[in-house]
Amino acid sequence: MSERPVHELIKELSGVLVQLSDKVLQNFFESLRAMKHQDTESARKIRMVDDEIDMEEVDLEERCLAFLALQQPVAKDLRTIVTIIKINDDLERIGDLAVHIIDRMPEVNAQMLESFEFETMGMQAGDMVKKSIQAFVDKDRAQAEEVCALDEEIDVMHRLVFKKVTKLMKTEDADIDELIAALSISRYIERMADHAAMIAREVIYLVTGEIVRHKGDFYENLLDSLKNERD
């Protein structure tokens, strides 16, 4: 049986979301590259692409809202549209993070970037976003849960940067502005991984109908407090 127009439309909106995620990720990786090479021309393009991302995000949200109003979807159709709206929001925020990284570009140098391994951290966070979107496409709960687990690795990397920055700040010749910039970049990448984990949780909702957000907070907070004590 061929798909009904309403279901074709859901596929189309899902496709638009996936295209947007490609654009967001490409811009993010480009921001890492531009920062490494201090490429101001690329930085300008990244800002322009982010403006496009913002417009596309609004456009997709409007289309989803119109779909909700006109088609009144239920069950998995409803969950798919709600999930698209939420992932769309996460992608737009990730787009902003790429611009934030570029904003810090004048304050950092290549040597410092290498010492903090931001490229590795960024690539891993980008990979998480890629996997979470693939989980959305495949409606794959296991893949989404894997992304949630990976978030912890990025958190560990961010904590290491934090500790390193704190240590360096105590040295005599510390460039405080540069170190604060490094800490911010680490934070932006860590936020990106958080968005990837949020996308993954939204995929779990799409697949199971269960909202898993906040459910593990108690244990996460407990683990955090134990880690902080040890540190």
Place this chain on the structure above:
Amino acid sequence: MLMTADARESSQSAPAQKATRDMYIPPARKKVTDGGTAHISAKEFSIYYGEFEAVKKVNTDILSKYVTAIIGPSGCGKSTFLRAINRMNDLIPSCHTTGALLFDGDDIYGKFTDEVLLRKKVGMVFQKPNPFPKSIFDNIAYGPRLHGVNDKKKLMEIVERSLRKAAIWDEVCDRLDKNALGLSGGQQQRLCVARTLAVEPEVLLLDEPTSALDPKATAKIEDLIQELRGSYTIMIVTHNMQQASRVSDSTMFFYEGVLVEQASTAQLFTNPKDPITEDYITGRFS
């Protein structure tokens, strides 16, 4: 209770089923304070037209004072099941049942059941408004008169109370002596609800009550269902799934005579458990 005192003594009726409200009622809608026990229960209940099993071994509890919607494709047995609750199917000679259908623990199809008493307690409103060709007053007073109320003052009280409950009093209070057939379709349907309420039923069965009405009249009936919720156990058969989701607390999905799924309406319309339900409500039925 559906039986005469003598009949009651000679029968052994099961006690009313205890609540399973958490299964069906989402927390946001738990506002009915004294409802939630099983008002109507089906146990392996089947309905046959001759050899054909139109409703197949249904097991369910309908909770008191909540709204339960019955959905499903045409011919799935939803109206047959609804009509069985006040024995409307008795009018069809080939129709017979197996299993048990209980009202407050009494078997609706029991040997000693008083059908007149049953239909007083379980009122029904049909797809097409069907007022009697009489005055508005007489339409409402018809049932109470049948049950022995003849005092004019008392009848007037009943008529006003019933019309107010059905949210139509303000529209007809100055023309109670006018013929009910002169009312609009939506008004006629609310009049029929009022006529049902006049004999103080416990259960209201609504068989596609808005399918012949325009959107404005439909909205009034839906608002009315919300107002009556908490005072009566309401069951509504509807083809309009948005209507089911708007007005009901619990939804039953029938397919080919089988009760496929029953859940809180919020649960059924956001995350149904059965793939057949999912396919039906999302329009993926082949």
